[in-house]
Amino acid sequence: MSTEASGLSRLSVNQETVRQWSLPQLAEGCAKAGLSQVGLWRAPVQEYGVERAGQLMKDTGLTVTSLCRGGFLTASDPAGRARALDDNRAAVDEAVGVNTDTLVLVSGGLPEGDKDLYGARERIADALAELAPYAAERGVRLAIEPLHPMFASDRCVVSTLSQALDIAERFPAEQVGVVVDTYHVWWDDRAPEQIARAGAAGRIHSFQLADWITPLPAGVLVGRGQLGDGSVDFRAIRRHVEATGFDGPIEVEIFNEGLWARDGGDVVAEVAARYLEHAC
Amino acid sequence: MSTEASGLSRLSVNQETVRQWSLPQLAEGCAKAGLSQVGLWRAPVQEYGVERAGQLMKDTGLTVTSLCRGGFLTASDPAGRARALDDNRAAVDEAVGVNTDTLVLVSGGLPEGDKDLYGARERIADALAELAPYAAERGVRLAIEPLHPMFASDRCVVSTLSQALDIAERFPAEQVGVVVDTYHVWWDDRAPEQIARAGAAGRIHSFQLADWITPLPAGVLVGRGQLGDGSVDFRAIRRHVEATGFDGPIEVEIFNEGLWARDGGDVVAEVAARYLEHAC
Numbered sequence: 440m441s442t443e444a445s446g447l448s449r450l451s452v453n454q455e456t457v458r459q460w461s462l463p464q465l466a467e468g469c470a471k472a473g474l475s476q477v478g479l480w481r482a483p484v485q486e487y488g489v490e491r492a493g494q495l496m497k498d499t500g501l502t503v504t505s506l507c508r509g510g511f512l513t514a515s516d517p518a519g520r521a522r523a524l525d526d527n528r529a530a531v532d533e534a535v536g537v538n539t540d541t542l543v544l545v546s547g548g549l550p551e552g553d554k555d556l557y558g559a560r561e562r563i564a565d566a567l568a569e570l571a572p573y574a575a576e577r578g579v580r581l582a583i584e585p586l587h588p589m590f591a592s593d594r595c596v597v598s599t600l601s602q603a604l605d606i607a608e609r610f611p612a613e614q615v616g617v618v619v620d621t622y623h624v625w626w627d628d629r630a631p632e633q634i635a636r637a638g639a640a641g642r643i644h645s646f647q648l649a650d651w652i653t654p655l656p657a658g659v660l661v662g663r664g665q666l667g668d669g670s671v672d673f674r675a676i677r678r679h680v681e682a683t684g685f686d687g688p689i690e691v692e693i694f695n696e697g698l699w700a701r702d703g704g705d706v707v708a709e710v711a712a713r714y715l716e717h718a719c
Numbered sequence: 720m721s722t723e724a725s726g727l728s729r730l731s732v733n734q735e736t737v738r739q740w741s742l743p744q745l746a747e748g749c750a751k752a753g754l755s756q757v758g759l760w761r762a763p764v765q766e767y768g769v770e771r772a773g774q775l776m777k778d779t780g781l782t783v784t785s786l787c788r789g790g791f792l793t794a795s796d797p798a799g800r801a802r803a804l805d806d807n808r809a810a811v812d813e814a815v816g817v818n819t820d821t822l823v824l825v826s827g828g829l830p831e832g833d834k835d836l837y838g839a840r841e842r843i844a845d846a847l848a849e850l851a852p853y854a855a856e857r858g859v860r861l862a863i864e865p866l867h868p869m870f871a872s873d874r875c876v877v878s879t880l881s882q883a884l885d886i887a888e889r890f891p892a893e894q895v896g897v898v899v900d901t902y903h904v905w906w907d908d909r910a911p912e913q914i915a916r917a918g919a920a921g922r923i924h925s926f927q928l929a930d931w932i933t934p935l936p937a938g939v940l941v942g943r944g945q946l947g948d949g950s951v952d953f954r955a956i957r958r959h960v961e962a963t964g965f966d967g968p969i970e971v972e973i974f975n976e977g978l979w980a981r982d983g984g985d986v987v988a989e990v991a992a993r994y995l996e997h998a999c
Contacts, residue, residue: 484833497875545741549950553950554950554951554952554955555952556906556908557908587869588867588868588869588906588907589867589868589869589935591905591906591931591950592906592931592933592949592950593933598906598907601908602908626836626868626871626872626878627868627873627878628836628837628881628882630881651871651872653872653873654873654938654939655869655935655937655938656937656939657934657935657937658934658935659869659934659935659937659939670829670834670871670872671834672835675834686931
């Protein structure tokens with residue numbers, strides 16, 4: 440059955456959802472599940488070899504919808520800033536290597552002892568002024584991902600779509616946009632208007648799904664839920680996203696130790712079924 | 720030394736900060752530390768006896784700045800709603816019993832299987848239409864506490880000051896206001912404008928301090944930090960609150976297992992010192 444006929448043509452499985460799989464397992468498993476798209480992460484891609492990973496996906500007929508992640512651009516010392524820019528240029532090059540047009544940015548938290556969220560966000564914008572043209576020359580769009588406010592201090596000072604767009608709008612839309620990830624924005628009553636704002640300008644560079652479940656685990660990073668297991672109204676958010684004309688990939692990215700402990704093929708089959716049940 | 724001379728006249732120690740203390744220990748310990756105000760919680764007050772707890776605080780010269788907590792008003796079934804209203808009327812009566820004018824409301828999360836945050840917030844407003852007059856007749860103000868968005872599904876669908884004020888403003892300011900708790904709002908770039916909105920209408924019914932620290936523990940409820948240990952800029956938030964003319968109590972409410980494991984007197988002395996260092 441074609442992905443079109445199966446209703447899965449828009450679905451992309453992010454590699455971290457099936458972290459237990461190697462890249463060849465991911466390629467084979469997704470192809471076998473009738474999927475045509477995957478999202479990749481830098482560490483496993485680097486380990487496997489960037490060009491080799493890109494070739495593997497191409498040979499398997501898989502489109503790479505995004506590479507995670509650049510960012511961590513909030514350092515206030517010159518050396519830290521220079522290191523971050525170097526690393527982000529490398530991330531852009533890797534995005535080129537795996538043939539994706541989208542690099543997701545997790546912007547970074549507050550430096551030790553710093554309490555100034557506003558200042559940290561300004562440093563991100565300042566760094567993007569260097570990175571965005573570099574990426575654009577190579578055909579890569581940068582996608583600022585607002586992370587849930589529970590990550591504001593240690594991982595991402597950009598907590599809302601509104602904040603992400605305030606930064607992105609300083610650049611051309613084809614250079615810098617945003618990620619709409621249901622896990623991070625589901626609680627926000629301003630998300631619908633901000634999705635409209637992003638979409639109207641062609642700045643929805645990535646649309647990701649994960650469900651919100653509780654209790655959160657220690658550290659809160661790997662507490663995301665399989666679609667349908669939590670509080671997110673996926674259809675409602677998808678309606679807002681598609682009302683803007685967005686017709687790009689819909690990537691499922693779930694960090695969950697329970698999923699990682701299971702057979703990868705079962706997880707991907709479940710993701711596809713839940714996607715059809717809850718997000719279509 | 721008077722609390723005025725010590726700079727501690729505005730400070731109130733919330734009982735949960737020193738959960739290891741009984742009510743008599745709390746009264747004696749706070750008085751000994753030169754404090755004149757405390758915030759109380761319903762369960763220990765009920766256990767000790769409501770009128771008796773009120774008398775103890777009065778005898779020790781302590782003003783009770785708030786009682787925590789009413790709320791949990793999001794039930795969608797009639798029986799659950801009726802039970803919640805009964806419990807909140809009891810909470811109002813207990814506030815009267817301990818001689819405080821402020822009952823803090825933690826509004827409640829989503830009912831099982833419900834994904835409609837908007838509907839849940841409407842049910843809170845609907846319940847307050849019954850509760851607010853009951854409380855007002857008894858001299859008690861209701862204070863809606865927006866909780867950090869990480870609690871949106873299971874504890875409080877009111878995640879921002881903006882949402883709390885949208886509900887509060889349906890009622891007279893002397894009946895329904897909000898809590899500004901730094902732990903819950905520090906990340907929100909709209910908090911300053913919303914604090915101004917609340918203050919201009921006389922709706923800041925409680926001002927609470929706790930610091931934001933990471934990593935968050937499992938369940939995330941007891942991960943709050945001692946003032947100065949985290950990312951919150953207390954002086955900046957206090958400036959916003961006081962720019963509205965607010966001159967009420969400043970309550971320190973920290974849920975932290977490390978603090979609970981220590982000597983209560985040491986904790987209160989540290990709270991007072993950190994308050995002077997970071998919030999004055």
